[in-house]
Amino acid sequence: MTQTTKTLLEITIPILLAAGAALLAVLRHNGKLAAITAVLPALVTEAERLFGLDTGMIKLSWVVEQVYDRLPETVTSWVSAKQIERLIEAALKKTRPAWVRKPGLICTSGKTE
Numbered sequence: 588m589t590q591t592t593k594t595l596l597e598i599t600i601p602i603l604l605a606a607g608a609a610l611l612a613v614l615r616h617n618g619k620l621a622a623i624t625a626v627l628p629a630l631v632t633e634a635e636r637l638f639g640l641d642t643g644m645i646k647l648s649w650v651v652e653q654v655y656d657r658l659p660e661t662v663t664s665w666v667s668a669k670q671i672e673r674l675i676e677a678a679l680k681k682t683r684p685a686w687v688r689k690p691g692l693i694c695t696s697g698k699t700e
Contacts, residue, residue, distance in 0.1 A: 627678035
């Protein structure tokens with residue numbers, strides 16, 4: 588093996604390992620977001636039950652806090668509150684029709700049933 592080939596391998600292998608580690612971190616991050624997305628409908632429904640009407644910012648803050656509590660610290664450093672808020676808004680768009688179809692699902696007085 589020539590010196591040039593050895594040098595090339597010495598440079599290339601660490602770069603490939605770093606790229607592989609970064610890819611695994613991104614995949615893990617995306618997996619955690621998928622898991623959070625799956626529980627968001629239940630969280631936004633619970634926030635609606637707990638806080639009722641006209642408390643949008645309180646509900647949003649509560650759901651964001653619940654999400655952050657469920658994420659490992661390694662993922663929270665990658666996920667901004669703004670990203671979580673967008674996921675929550677998407678979950679609300681999907682969940683609200685269920686509240687209309689099943690009025691007993693939530694109580695609009697701010698108290699649980």
